Amino acid sequence: MENYNFRQIEIKWADRWVGEKIFTPDLKSAKNPFYALFMFPYPSAEGLHIGNFYAFTSVDVMAKYKKLKGYDVFEPIGFDAFGIHSENYALKIGETPAAMLARTIANFRRQLSSAGLGCDWTRVVDTTTPEYYKWTEWIFTKLFEKGLAYQKEALLNWCPSCKTVLADEQIEGGVCERCKTQPVKKTMKQWFFKITAYAQRLLDGLDSMDWSDITKYAQRNWIGRSEGAIVKFTIADCRLPIKVFTTRPDTLFGATYFVLAPEHGIIRELKPHIKNWDEAEKYIKEAGAKSDLERTENKEKTGVKLEGVYAVNPVNDEKIPVFIADYVLTGYGTGAIMAVPAHDARDYDFAVKYNLSIKEVVRHMNEENQNANLKMQNDNLKFKNIIKNDADNCFAGEGISINSGFLDGLTTAEAKEKMIAWLFKKGLGERKVNYRLRDWCISRQRYWGPPVPVVYCAKCGTVAVPEKDLPVVLPEMKKGWEPAGDGRGPLAKVESFMKTVCPKCGGPGTREADVMDNFLDSAWYFFRYLSPADDKHIFEPELGKKWLPVDLYVGGNEHAVLHLMYTRFITMALKDLGLIDFDNPFKRFRANGMILKDGKKMSKSKGNVINPEEYGEKVGYDALKTYLLFLGPLSEDRSFTDAGVLGAKRWADKVARLSIKVNKDAKDDDAVTRKLHKTIRAVEADFEEQKYNTAIARLMEMTNVLTAAAGISQDTWNKFIILTAPFLPALAEELWSEAGHKESIFLNGVWPEYDEDLAREETIELVVQVNSRLRDKIMVPADISEEAAKETALKSEKLKKWTEGKEILKVIYIKGRLVNIVVKDSQ
């Protein structure tokens, strides 16, 4: 094929793959399953984004490679179409989400089907269909039964622009993850999933998971485990108990004051004892009006002393003053702290500002304490939560306890242990592990999502809708579906929806007006792919046994603590329901880097958005996909350039042109055969590690070798085409059929086996070094013995200059590589 029409070929083969169901496996009879998954797209109006396409591609080449290797490959596709994203866009263009999505999904299907991905188009999932969200709701009811879905009143993030509450994970850098609006704090009664019940399991699981490290670290940070103790203080006079969490129980003797978060419940109870109540109340109101971002932006700490109120330190019965200050957070620990200004930077700042006493109870380590120091290092292996944030005049590190009664002389680690034991014995406290992770708020005061499947009944209370009545269908709203902002979902206005009967007693009932978070839709979609039409099960159990967990998953790391953590949580919950027997939904997950344009993030406002379709038409999808993968390793960010795309296109053309050199009588010389087998070996190794960039480089090298060859044998040619097929699928198919094959190249597991003997070089270049500097290169037989190699090296003419008259100290031989002659340097 001298000049080939890539566009025509790509369209032809994309059609045939779908039409002949080349990439549609029989899930039931599959012998050797491989489940390749990419993050299903949100079908935006702008169409397919290059970043998504890149992730799809990196899954797709692996899928094709496995297919060529004879696996039964399942590479499904679907649409994450519910959610605020879709809804907001529909609002903007004045259309209902359903009408808008019909159009955008059709556009996505068109774009994706011409892109030559090996997707199974018979099991497409759309989260907005009742067949799908029936099971989203079902998951809710199951979690409800297990006590993992519950309602509570809590201080939540309310996005004034999206007019809904959001989960903590959806606040990024203090603003709404979606619209970048600063949320305000609101106390509301909402539905939560008890993800905190899985905190330790989510953390422990990470250790053995084959996921990108950046993803695992993000999750670890988010879960935020810290070890310490709960200590019971009491309020003097009224004897009200109040607990604090601390990671430094060893500094208990250094507590000189006590702080409550402004929202702490005990404040109301203390009201009669607070002499300056008006001042306190004013502060509480002001703090409540501030967003988290405003609270932290101003590093200057503020607070109000509660006059007449004292807390009693349980270790020494000292009465210490009590403050309200917003540097103590309601949601973390107990919402109250013992302040140790000598050893905590924040407490120190506050103490200086309000002129409070500072009592040192930990001494720095110095040389005299060598022994203690060594001991501490050992202890640290056990205690990982070392805190070091030295402020100007406070020491937050570890050391030796002083001024601390029975702790004096102990290292921090020892003192912690001893204090915890002491507290426990006296009933004044206990060991406690605390997590930063909070429960997942799933209520959204919006229209475009699956309804929360519960009925409120005056007699029976809150009742989950039973499985036989699912799904609770989202009613069609032509008008008034925009968010009201009054804290209730738009569904509240649909009387026919809201008014229902209690599933338990048959009496009058009211539905929940809120819908569920979009991240719940996407937390389980890969289960549904297996049997999207099954109306009896969330997924067909035998198929689950065969195909799950997913073998390879690729997507953006912006979902590390959103989608990817929620998914792990739901998977664990499904396991506890007895549906599956694994905790980790994805055997291997890889976070792909970002594709930048001119070194910058792509955005519509900058006008530097790359449309894959444009390049598909210009150079073809084979070339575009190859280029994206050739750009560098999967995990790194990198820049897209037009010149680079042309390089990939040039390679495809070059491969196509080689076919005219193929003829039946041609015999390959040994160099070609050797290169072929080395290439097979290298490409396989690269695929195992998803090093697509170097795999492509090896194939380019092979292409250059074939370009230089006089003729190419049919056998070598067939094998070479197969090797290129994951990257250049349409071209490979075309060349394969041109070579006389009737069936698709992807059908029969035709990947060639490499022959170690044929891959072996007969001669090698022996590097000769003197004092580790390259001085000569000599061609020698590959199987040369150590003695012969050393002898050859020492005889080298070029070496004379460097070794003459010098004493040879030793000769180092590295098999198949080099001889290094170490000589004594005469100065």
Place this chain on the structure above:
RNA sequence: GCCCGGAUGGUGAAAUGGUAGACACGAGAGACUUAAAAUCUCUUGGCCGCAAGGCCAUGCCGGUUCAAGUCCGGCUCCGGGCACCA
């Protein structure tokens, strides 16, 4: 502040402790062509040198080693995660 990454030619990047810069882009030269495009071939880290060759070179400073881009210690800068989280 804590936890992770990263830094290699003009550019994207390769490199089980063993020849730094594979492969590609860009650039330069040549062949083919009436010409151009396409294609093919060659050159292409820096400095010195007619050449042979030599020296320098993987962010910076040290160390381990016969040998360090790679391992260890200490920095600098860039990127990411968390962050008044007790």
